[in-house]
Amino acid sequence: MRLGLPARLAVLVATTLAVMSFTHPLWNFGVLCVVLGLAVWQRLPVAAVWPLIRASLAVFVLVGFCAAFATSDRVLHDPAHLQVLAQWGPxxxxxxxxxxxxxxxxxMLAMIVATWTAIYQISVDDVLDLAARWRLPSWLSILIGSAMAALPNLARRHEQIRQAQQARGQRLDSGGPVERWKANAAIVVPLITSSLLTAESLGVALSVRGYGAHRTMTVMHDVVRRPQEVALSILVLALGVCAVAGRLAWGWGRL
Known part of the structure; x- marks a missing residue:
């Protein structure tokens, strides 16, 4: 069963509360497994999240390495965790x-998977419908919707400009870092120019359609709340709150 946007956002919020409450890796590994299990239960192509993880591998290594040396003894409550494996100066x-x-x-892994699960195959209309039901300000709804629509368009326009520059004989991937930076700078100007033209067209379209004439936005689709989604949203949010309460009151997931 594919969850709707409200239920997915509930999963994202609960995941954030849980991973920020627990400091023990085993507890966070459990949270990651639960999020992956929900993605599999929704029949989402979990393998599609691998490119996002692969692009962050260098960050994972750097963060893990720095944390291994920079963790203060004050956050470690088990004497066994104070054992020094190696030391270089301070x-x-x-x-x-x-x-x-x-x-x-x-x-980071849990947040990447949870965020991907929340936004996978979510359209701008879904976001605007949810914003209208929650009575969010129209400017905020337009800002979120425009950002969601602009990022894929920018990526596609960047690739088109890149191919056009290469067709004109521009070498973008040869030479040293300085030469590559100078060559790729030729992409920035047309990309910014086309983005400004798109923003102007969007402003005209909003004015023609009466943007700002009413405080609330029109809902494009009928609201359908499945009992299973409501129950799941309440359950995962309750689990997130329990994770915070358990960490503060009983020290769950503490090193």
């Missing part, structure tokens, strides 16, 4: 530091 490589590095990596 930098100490402790067991707790390794665990904290794993926590940061798992937090």
């Amino acid at each position: 930098l100490r490589f402790t067991v707790g530091g390794v665990l904290m590095g794993g926590t940061f990596v798992l937090r």
